[in-house]
Amino acid sequence: MTDLKPMTFNGPLEAGIRAVAVLGSAYPNSFDIQTLTAYDYLLVRTSVLDGPEDLHPSAPIQTPATEVRRKIVQNALHMMMTRDLVERDVGAEGISYRAGEAAAMFLESLTTPYICALKERAEWLTDRLSDYDEAAFDEMMREFFDRWMVEFQDVQKVGEDSAS
Template sequence: MVEAVARRKVPATFNGALEAGVRAVALLAAAHPYSFDLQRLIAFDYLLVHTADVGGPASLHPPAPLHPAELLVRRKLVEQALLLMMTRDLVQREVSTEGIRYRAGENATPFLQALQSGYLGALKDRAAWLVGEFGAQSDTDFRALMRRFFDRWVEEFQVAESSLGVES
């Protein structure tokens, strides 16, 4: 019995491919008809649930110790999410001279309109805010913005490590 319980997978609430896919669809629908590359979508996925970190509306997810570490592990999750959403024409991948970019698929708007909960309403509002604030920034400007936040997050890690007695 104990082995069966130990083998059972624990759901990754808010951080499975489906949840990240809904976030990606919300972001891309808010940006329609524009598209983003994977790096921008990874950063946006983090910022969408932590909008207060960049001076936006209250964050959707509560603050947690070292939550900026989430940014470092999102690449695979966002890639899986995009692939999942592409199977239902919620996201389209386009290849151009600029590289691989993603945009809202034909079914994105009806899909989002069908989702009716307080959380999803807030998610869509924050996606619109995030795209309005940072969607038109050049990749260079956006990277500079993220670097400033990353530098601040590194300082948070160092303070946390120090308070835990971890030696550098």
């Protein structure tokens, strides 16, 4: 009997599909790695924006491990670029990413219930955040970060109290 490994949603393939879904729904817009990292988190946690039910089950601590997630998203983007699903743009403002030539056909070919829900949420998310300029988006994410830090400190405090 083979050991079954727990299902992960945080490998480069899964993050790559999420990135292609976001970039496909936002086409022709492009996003930098920081924004795509935030979108990667928000895509599966749409309820924090008063949106659809979260795609992934909730965890005790909702804090996204930003550096870890950023690395995963970066690896995912590189993987998707090798398949023409994502294009990298280098301009005066830095590096950004947009849906590649094969993105629309790729997304249309994915029809599982999970992927359909993912694509619906990507459409909802990019529509919901389309009016945010960079400063407003950064402020929103800062507010989430502040809330997550308080949440983490509360959970840590409870752990310390129970250890006493």
